[in-house]
Amino acid sequence: MSDAAVELQSPSAEQWNSALQRCHAPSILQSFQWGEFKRSTGWGVIRHQSAAGVAQVLLRHTPLGRLAYVPRGPALSPELPFAVAAGQLIGELAQLARECGCIALKLEPPWPASREVQALLQRLGFRPAFQAVQVPSTVLVDLRGEEEALLARMKPKTRYNIRLSLRKGVTVRTGGDADLPAFAALMQQTARRDGFPSRDPAYYEGAYRAFAADGMAALLLGEHEGALLAAIMVFAFGDTAYYLYGASSDEKRNLMASYAVQWRAMAWARERGCETYDLWGIPEEVGAHPELYVDTDRLGEGGLWGVWRFKRGFGGKVVRYAGAWDLVQRPLPYALYRTFFWGRRLWKPARSAG
16 A cells, blocks of 8 residues: 555545644644645645544655654644643554554644653653754744734834835736746755755645645745746645745845745735744744844854844744654664665755645
8 A cells, every 4th residue: 555545534624624723733734735735745644633633644655664744743632731632642643653554753743842842742752853854943923913013023124125125116926827837946046046955846836736726825926027036935724824935036136026025925814814924944043042043133154044034034933843753663663764764865854844
């Protein structure tokens, strides 16, 4: 049986997303659409629901056996105490992973990092994973209030750049399927310039189409005199919008088109009733010690520091999640996987969602 065929429960999209949104901290990576998108790229999907909450488990085959992965999950029922719900639901997931012959169960829970969460996961048998898949820290922008209030929460330079871009004639339009090749090409250009890995064009197209059909995604293109200068894919789930993928041209960078498309994305999110805008990935050093970086010009080099320089200006709150944790179920295959197969990038950690 292929991994892509695995599904122990088969709720509809509406049933699953409704159950997920009733839970604490529902993430887009636990949405029905994200599971279907990952299925299209070769992952297996298990959707599990119980009185303790819900979890969408992704399965990946390796030469040593399956790996089970819960991105930004599980989502816990608010009707039970946190530790009770977590213990019950994670125990159920561990049993599912054993039944699927998995060598390990990897969680990246949507819970803020704390000693209490760390102690809970360790009591449940987890160890810190040797590699995260999602970036552990992000910036959450509060979209509530009038536009002027939102602008007032931003740094002065960011407000200036938004207004400059629009004043200089950058226009932002909503794209569609015909614009996906141009978006993918711009992503590749950005990756070469900034030194981060880029996905195949089919990956971005698959993510967009999985959500756009339900009105949950927009492709926004910033242009000037017919030239594409910046583009982003923004997604919405529940009361949160997510900036998952973005790119900018090497040309006309003085026009600050990236600021114009982000401002339009926030308007798109507000139109859909979203209250939070997730900028998605920042350096782990900032997440661990925001007091050292949020209100200063202190910056590191390389990695996500370039995007932090951009994202910090939007006036959001730094959030650091609990990170990646592994529950080892078959020690020898897991040790071999850790030693020999990480280099094959079976997981693909990146600065955007994976």
